[in-house]
Amino acid sequence: MAEPKFTPAHGVASHDEATLASDGTHNYGPNGVAPNGGAGGYQGGGGPMARFITPGGHPMDTSQPAFPVFHRKFANPAPLGLISFAATTFLLSLFNVSARGITTPNVIMGMALGYGGLVQLIAGIEEWACGNTFGATAFSSYGGFWISFATFYIPQFGVTTAYEDPEMLENALGLYLVTWAIVTFIFFLACLRSSIALVALFFFLDVTFWLLAAGALAPSTNAHKAGGAFGILTAAIAxxxxxxGMLTKDTSHFLIPVGNLSRAK
Structure with a gap:
């Protein structure tokens, strides 16, 4: 494979534009201007000041070889949205199965607002800019879900305190979860031609929502814990x-399959 050709930036002299004086130094024209009209080095024979440009039209930067320079308008926001969803879902699911005897999940509030909510919402906005309708809709929706979920644990919103009857509160939360189960099923249908990993993600997420909804509406502790178990599985898939999505041929020694279901060849 031929090496990419890097060219000096406009108005900056390269080695070819300067001539060598008898003492071995670069000889620029009057006032330090290169013979071909480029802006030369220092007046009096200083070294050339070449700034190399990549084929993508960006300044070449090799100061951080571990972070290659990719010439595109936007990076892939999907891994960010998925990992923020995975981490927040994993933590809440641990609380739902009463891991370590924890039955009060209020710690999830910060995670839901910051990582699962705000970060995932940002990923959704970036997907809009990249032209990915499905990713934009899904990430923005679940970012909104986590933010709305966090409000249940913020006293100033008065969500839970508005219900004097505990049974009515459980029914309201159950219907809230049913709504998100329906939304998730829509996403499940929309991703059937994407990848096995993504289809599995939305399938098990939908099962999680239905089990948590059943746990609130029945009410059933077993259904609630089962929802937590499926939530952990969902987080692992996410x-x-x-x-x-983060492992690429440019940055990793290996790739992992997702089971491409797309019709595109």
């Missing part, structure tokens, strides 16, 4: 899919 983390796997996120990792698959």
């Amino acid at each position: 983390a796997y899919t996120s990792l698959a």
Whole structure:
């Protein structure tokens, strides 16, 4: 494969534009201007000041070889949205199965607002800019879900305190979860031609919502814990899919499959 050709930036002299004086120094024209009209080095024979440009039209930067310079308008926001969803779902699901005897999940509020909510919403906005309608709709929706979920634990919003009857509160939360189960099923239908990993993610997420809804409406502690268990599985799939998006031939020694279902060849 031929090496990419880097050219000096406009108005900056290269080695070819300067001539060598008898003492071995670069000889620029009057006032330090290169013979071909480019802006030369220092007046009096200083070294050339070449700034190399990549084929993408950006300044070449090799100061951080571990972070290659990619010449595109936007990076892929999907791994960010997936990993933020995975981490927040994993933490809440641990609380739902009463891990370590924890039955009060208020710690999830910060995670839901910051990582699962704000960061995932940003990923959704970036997907809009990249032209990915499905990713934009999904990430923005679940970013909104986590923000709305966090409000249940913020006293100033008065969501839970508005219900004097605990049974009515459980029914309201159950219907809230049913709504998100329906939304998730719509996303499940929309991603059937994407990848096995993404289809599995939305399938198990939908099962999670239905089980949590049943746990609130029945009410049933077993259904609630089962929803937490499926939530942990869902988080693992989301983390796997996120990792698959971050591993590329340019930055990794290996790739992991996601099971492409797209019709595109």
